[in-house]
Amino acid sequence: MQTEKDLLPQKTRWSQRAISRHLCSDRKTVKTYAEEIAIVIPDYRNECPRNPDGSIKPGMSLSAYQCWVVCQLVTLGRTIKSDLNGTPYRKVVKATALKQAHLLSKDAWQQSKQSIAS
Amino acid sequence: MAARTRKQTQTPEKGMEMIMATTPQLNIEEAAQQVGCAPIRLLELFSERLGTQEPMLWDSVPTEHEGLLLEFKQQQDAFNSVRSLEAETVSQPLSEASEQPLEPPLLEEKPEAKPKRQRRSSALTKKKTESLQNSDQKSQQLAASDVQIKQALHVKKGQKSGAQLATLELAAEDATYRSIKGQALVRKVAQLSSELAAESDFDPIQILKDAGIEPNDEILEALRDQIEPTLGKFKTAVEEITANAWVNGIDLGTEFSQLESLLSSNN
Helix, strand or coil: CCCCCCCCCCCCCCHHHHHHHHHHCCCCHHHHHHHHHHHHHHHHCCCCCCCCCCECCCCCCEEEEHHHHHEEEEEEHHHHHHHCCCCCCCHHHHHHHCHHHHHHHHHHHHHHHHHCCC | HHHHHHHHHHHHHHHHHHHHHHHHEEEHHHHHHHHHCHHHHHHHHHHHHCCCHHHHCEEEEEEEHHHHHHHHHHHHCCCCCCCHHHHHHHHHHHCCCCHHHCHHHHHHHHHHHHHHHHHHCCCHHHHHHHHHHHCCCCHHHHHHHHHHHHHHHHHHHHHHHHHHHHHHHHHHHHHHHHHHHHHHHHHHHHHHHHHHHHHHHHHHHHCCCCCCCCCCCCCCCCCCCHHHHHHHHHHHHHHHHHHHHHHHHCCCCCHHHHHHHHHHHHC
């Protein structure tokens, strides 16, 4: 059973600080996940605002879909962190996100929204 | 055993040769600096070129793909040169997919800001010259009133300090006058009292005894006739002094008692 807090945020865009508050995690953690790990997902990368040189704007605010992706990846990181204690688990998260990109695509997000609504 | 030892000796040597032969792989950030773009953009270029998403996980560029860096650099230079010539036209199609829905306010603000700046930089009009003259006059008036206020403040300050100095001077003069007058009076009284004390020690009968002359009633009467006028003068002088002392506000109780004792002893 999902409570109100577990539901996705209804805001159009979320700042990284707000996401860190929502996840009860550090702001730098969210920044790392949002700007270094989640960008391997093509749909996520397409929604990122860019600088003229092609780099992603640092400290960008995230859309509802991007927020969902970051939340999923942070949750995954928390899960495997205890098992991979002492190893660079974020690389594992990044590789997993790349391999399972179809599960974190925009279509998957919309499907999950519909399932929650129903 | 001999074969094993040969293998052991050859393996480290081969390993060292292999290590020395292999060139170190370029870090993604260094490679991105060489190409002149962001690391994420370089990874995207690799993934687009190779047709896989695997390059997105690279920390370093494999040696077999280093040849692509030069091609990417040429591509990036060409892109930058075109973008510098037609910055607006080139940036729009790139940002259509991602940036346009995210940052419409920035695009709207820029064209509005430019004409305002142009209008502001136009030549001086009559209204502007009038407003400039008015502001100049107001500033001059303000400066003059500022000077007047400063002068008035200085005058008030001088008055206050002068009044304080005059009060101090008068108070000091009064205090010194009173102290010197009191000291002089005390000295005068002390002189008179010492004279009276010297007179009180005067004993004519004792002097006559010391001279071998026996005192009789006639001699005593003559001595009294000689001494009494002087004692009378002393009495009047002491009364005058005490009266003056009372007028001057100085207490002479002790001197009174001494004088009274002297008078009583003489009587």
